[in-house]
Amino acid sequence: xxxxxxxxxxxxxxxxxxxxxxxxxxxxxxxxxxxxxxxxxxxxxxxxxxxxxxxxxxxxxxxxxxxxxxxxxxxxxxxxxxxxxxxxxxxxxxxxxxxxxxxxxxxxxxxxxxxxxxxxxxxxxxxxxxxxxxxxxxxxxxxxxxxxxxxxxxxxxxxxxxxxxxxxxxxxxxxxxxxxxxxxxxxxxxxxxxxxxxxxxxxxxxxxxxxxxxxxxxxxxxxxxxxxxxx
Amino acid sequence: xxxxxxxxxxxxxxxxxxxxxxxxxxxxxxxxxxxxxxxxxxxxxxxxxxxxxxxxxxxxxxxxxxxxxxxxxxxxxxxxxxxxxxxxxxxxxxxxxxxxxxxxxxxxxxxxxxxxxxxxxxxxxxxxxxxxxxxxxxxxxxxxxxxxxxxxxxxxxxxxxxxxxxxxxxxxxxxxxxxxxxxxxxxxxxxxxxxxxxxxxxxxxxxxxxxxxxxxxxxxxxxxxxxxxxx
DNA sequence: GCAAAAGTGTTTGGATTACACCCATGC
DNA sequence: GCATGGGTGTAATCCAAACACTTTTGC
Numbered sequence: 138x139x140x141x142x143x144x145x146x147x148x149x150x151x152x153x154x155x156x157x158x159x160x161x162x163x164x165x166x167x168x169x170x171x172x173x174x175x176x177x178x179x180x181x182x183x184x185x186x187x188x189x190x191x192x193x194x195x196x197x198x199x200x201x202x203x204x205x206x207x208x209x210x211x212x213x214x215x216x217x218x219x220x221x222x223x224x225x226x227x228x229x230x231x232x233x234x235x236x237x238x239x240x241x242x243x244x245x246x247x248x249x250x251x252x253x254x255x256x257x258x259x260x261x262x263x264x265x266x267x268x269x270x271x272x273x274x275x276x277x278x279x280x281x282x283x284x285x286x287x288x289x290x291x292x293x294x295x296x297x298x299x300x301x302x303x304x305x306x307x308x309x310x311x312x313x314x315x316x317x318x319x320x321x322x323x324x325x326x327x328x329x330x331x332x333x334x335x336x337x338x339x340x341x342x343x344x345x346x347x348x349x350x351x352x353x354x355x356x357x358x359x360x361x362x363x364x365x366x367x368x
Numbered sequence: 369x370x371x372x373x374x375x376x377x378x379x380x381x382x383x384x385x386x387x388x389x390x391x392x393x394x395x396x397x398x399x400x401x402x403x404x405x406x407x408x409x410x411x412x413x414x415x416x417x418x419x420x421x422x423x424x425x426x427x428x429x430x431x432x433x434x435x436x437x438x439x440x441x442x443x444x445x446x447x448x449x450x451x452x453x454x455x456x457x458x459x460x461x462x463x464x465x466x467x468x469x470x471x472x473x474x475x476x477x478x479x480x481x482x483x484x485x486x487x488x489x490x491x492x493x494x495x496x497x498x499x500x501x502x503x504x505x506x507x508x509x510x511x512x513x514x515x516x517x518x519x520x521x522x523x524x525x526x527x528x529x530x531x532x533x534x535x536x537x538x539x540x541x542x543x544x545x546x547x548x549x550x551x552x553x554x555x556x557x558x559x560x561x562x563x564x565x566x567x568x569x570x571x572x573x574x575x576x577x578x579x580x581x582x583x584x585x586x587x588x589x590x591x592x593x594x595x596x597x598x599x
Numbered sequence: 600g601c602a603a604a605a606g607t608g609t610t611t612g613g614a615t616t617a618c619a620c621c622c623a624t625g626c
Numbered sequence: 627g628c629a630t631g632g633g634t635g636t637a638a639t640c641c642a643a644a645c646a647c648t649t650t651t652g653c
Binding site for chain 1: 614615616617618619622623624625626
Binding site: 555 | 641642643644645646649650651652653
């Protein structure tokens with residue numbers, strides 16, 4: 138029935154790749170590592186590694202991200218799966234990409250295990266990466282943009298407290314368009330943003346008020362009021 | 369560095385599962401097969417099977433769908449990947465789900481290989497399926513609904529020529545809401561629908577005009593005019 | 600004529616756009 | 627004072643919802 142013995146199917150491995158996005162200095166950045174191991178030694182890459190045979194995929198993503206970059210407790214979501222027969226020189230390796238958004242300033246990055254370095258790289262400056270990682274990164278970025286339109290995930294990468302202009306600029310960057318300030322603010326009126334008492338400091342213009350996003354209020358608005366995020 | 373030898377990673381298999389959606393009698397249906405093989409013998413399942421070690425994923429999806437159901441030349445798109453360690457009783461098997469929409473009347477379904485039967489099952493009547501296939505099916509249906517809003521894929525499951533009401537009813541079914549006829553027609557005004565000379569036959573009311581969707585015009589509108597489908 | 604669905608027009612209110620203007624701070 | 631960005635109001639326009647109405651077929 139099969140062209141090969143059933144046991145010959147069980148000769149593949151699979152990996153997870155963790156695409157971590159962050160936002161600072163007006164740019165979206167991805168967390169990359171430099172490989173200190175064959176193959177593609179010294180190439181930059183998305184943090185990722187082989188999954189143990191009895192390990193669940195989300196657990197593997199957490200473990201591997203921690204081993205390579207020191208990041209802990211980052212909840213990731215599945216992106217796409219890449220499985221070209223020759224994408225990995227050491228054998229058949231399917232990779233499942235996961236992604237997450239984090240606040241760059243909330244975490245300390247520390248390369249370890251076989252990662253020689255780890256750093257945030259602006260999406261504008263991505264070099265040639267190991268394996269098919271350029272493709273993985275750009276296809277995951279497309280997914281991110283799609284989610285930015287339909288879910289309030291931008292607040293996972295903005296500072297805990299942000300100005301409305303920072304909020305706006307993130308969308309202007311992602312969708313490569315300028316937005317009208319007044320209209321943007323009207324559009325976000327329905328969102329549960331809580332103003333804080335504090336304002337920007339040390340700016341040579343009127344300081345902006347700082348806001349934070351109320352996740353609780355958002356969840357209950359979705360449940361009770363059928364609220365839908367759309368930007 | 370690893371807890372196991374590198375070669376012990378290469379002990380997994382992976383499969384593709386092909387979620388095929390169709391539309392008839394006012395209901396969205398999925399193509400299911402009855403398994404004639406261990407495990408889950410006689411259970412209904414999404415058509416799927418193991419991928420050969422050197423086979424690309426989209427090729428495998430095409431091959432497997434053809435082997436089990438006789439369907440040929442169905443272009444599928446990737447959905448999600450499912451990889452719980454114990455989802456398959458015979459070993460570690462990751463599955464990548466693919467999906468496609470087809471016109472039920474355009475194809476003849478014929479169970480073969482280890483598929484005992486193959487049939488279209490309304491999404492309202494899905495039984496308990498083999499493996500985690502219920503989960504795969506419902507998560508792929510969510511993806512389908514999302515795409516129905518943003519891409520003109522509904523025309524892949526509607527008859528080649530359809531009435532505007534059939535078009536509307538598909539969306540009413542998928543999103544479980546009734547729509548105003550006049551408003552729906554205003555909304556679809558920008559779409560490149562070509563009226564045919566023919567009309568409905570044998571209905572005991574005014575026959576509706578039949579339309580078809582002009583993919584060429586759509587593509588060029590997307591390119592030249594930055595047109596975006598949204599329903 | 601009547602039932603049933605096809606097909607179209609009008610009104611209304613809310614959202615989106617474009618744009619103008621005032622405000623608070625550092626220097 | 628002035629440069630700089632923060633912050634808000636208004637009018638014009640577009641769009642979506644609600645609803646009413648006319649048309650064409652089979653019986």
